[in-house]
Amino acid sequence: MEKINPTLEKTLSYMTYGSLMILALGLVTSTTLLALSHILIIVPAIYFLTRADYKNYSKSAWALLAMTFIIIISVLVNQDIAINGYKPIFKAKYFLFGFLAIAPFSWYFKNNLNKRKISWLLYAFFIATTFATIVGIYSKYSLFNPVTLRNVSKDRNAGLFGMVMNYAHNMAYFQIIITSLVFYRKEIQKYINSYFLYIIFAINSMGLYLTYTRGAWLGFLVGIPFLFFKNNKKWFATIIVALAILGIVVYSVAGKNVIRPQSDQERLSQWQAAIMAFKERPVFGYGYLNFEQHSVEIKKRYNIGQIQFGGHAHSNVFEMLGSTGALGLIAFFFWITLWFLEMYKRTDVIAKTALPFIVVFFVSGLTQSTISLGINLFFIMAAYSITQINIRNIKN
Template sequence: MISLIYFALFVLCLGLVTSMSLLGGFHALIALPCLYFIPKTSFKGFSKSAWALLALSIILIFSVVINQDVALAGYKPLSKIKYFLIGFFSIAPFVYFFRNQATDKRIKVLLYTLCVSTTFATIAGVVGMNTGFNYVSQKVVSLERNAGLSGMILNYAHNLAFFQIIILGLIIYKKESQKYINTYFLIGVFLINSWGLYLTYTRGAVLALLVGAPFFLFKKYKGKFVLMGVALFLLGSGLFFISGSNVYRPGSDRLRLSMWETAYTAFKERPLTGYGYLNFELHSREIKKRYNIEHPEFGGHAHNNFLEVMATTGIIGGIVFIAWILLWFIEMYRREDLVAKIALPFIVVFVVGGATQATIALGVNLFFIMAGYSISQVGEGKLLKEEQAGV
């Protein structure tokens, strides 16, 4: 079972920024350990944020079931809620692995795998951007923006922002991380992927990284936190200025604003239940036409996590979603271990990036978010029955 958890984590590290197929493989691999550890888990020891995540999962299920009158996809969205449930049930296997079986060698393998696979995707994406053809995926790609290996620019950029905040944390806390991975190697990885992230010209993802980075100082160095925030604001402003038309896209801005208005309108229509998880996207064009909202030909998700949750699950789902994030942030703030110190700015990247992209509704981003959450719980209390029994 331990070998299966380790292999699942290896596949996860290999696929987080490179392949949806590999991420699907991770879910298949971790499913058995999740089931195996249910009777061995002391759920009373779970954190408040974990229970908030489970509550959100249940609300998502009910949102699909009770909204069948408008469910254009029927019960199909229920299959996607497994991402949230795995986020909850994978906590116990990860706790057991990292507390009992995660040798320095195994952690090294996982970290180097994550770094090499992500950097490979970035280099392949940059080459593709400059040639118009991705030689790894064997696909014609955009000449204007780096799309990594996936070809999905926004999804790739937001996952790259998650990756970069983790690497930055490992560099900052090198005294704790250097036994697992070489700091100079990390700096090289960070620089290459920073260039790759910039070339995606995804403003929300770059902004999320810039806003998240100062939070490494938030807990103990409030003055330096402010100074770093100002410095990164100036850096971001400079990047925006020199990027010119690559990031100045008023047409894209209007499309996004129209989706925000549409999602808010959907919430006002069905404030208690919403439209059902993943069902707002299917109704977005029709809602625009009914309310004469700009760009009725353009539909999709809300391009905002909070509006997406409100439009699909109503006020209760929205409150539980916010509670989950706040509780998660508070728990990480109170801890001093390496995982928590990196998880804190990771949450900020998730929140800020989710202001312009509904990452909570996009599988490839949700994989990263849920994996980050589950692993962050490793430092929380005694979660296994054998721990409570003193075994």
């Protein structure tokens, strides 16, 4: 790569690190901060657009880009039923940023990031997220949110700003990262104190439990055995059995907090509607984010139950099927599979942490459409971009 002007290099460095820091502070706390993260990374992304080493990009990166284009096309070809016109195209930015951020993040990790800066990022991420958890737990039991200064009537931990499902699934991602770093603590002890990790793990484990969000729980529990998947298949199998038993116990103890037949029926009805949407428009579906606008009318047309309940498909698989059709779903599976295989082949701590993260993302996404919700996509795409970096390139 050509030598960068020192002034420009400093600007790019500040903007890239600023974007990473804001991601760390905002992934579980603030969508406003996260929007600023995108704004900061725009200039570095554009600068490296013609300078990136594309020949060394992973296959999953190209699969993600292909999925992004299919998402855009799905909106363009479905304007005859589009209630929001071309607006959903702008939501494709999350996936596009996941691809475009690879180059500036890789450059920054290789040339500017050091131990001190990594420590700041990790501490900021853990403290900000734990703050959101503590506020959520306090709000749940006091019925008052001390940050928003509003009374709340939630019977579940909804984090800092009261969005239970969004918070719960981001917490599942966060918890698998913390669990992985505790597991690989010897490899990252120069960046962060191990006892601090234990405290963060304990607080946020309680926070995740108190969300009473079954899909997030399931994703997290299924992700844990994948810490052993590569190097110890016996432990992998043993822990699956142990966690299955633990899951049954937790489910039983939680009782009526998680046994919600009405919610189950609503999800099933959305899945059925997504299948019918696919049958009507099998190639590109109803268009990205268009299915949720039509789910009720589809239910009425095919006499599917729970007609009063509409919205997204409550499943990444069915959301992609109904809104982007066969092409979108295939691209989605290619991206996830390639990402998983690439991380499996690597031995650095980023890849080893990413492996169970991908599992949590996929499994928890079977019952929640995180692929269409901005607050979740910020987390998923940030994680993806960072996993495209090889930690061995970081300066000591």
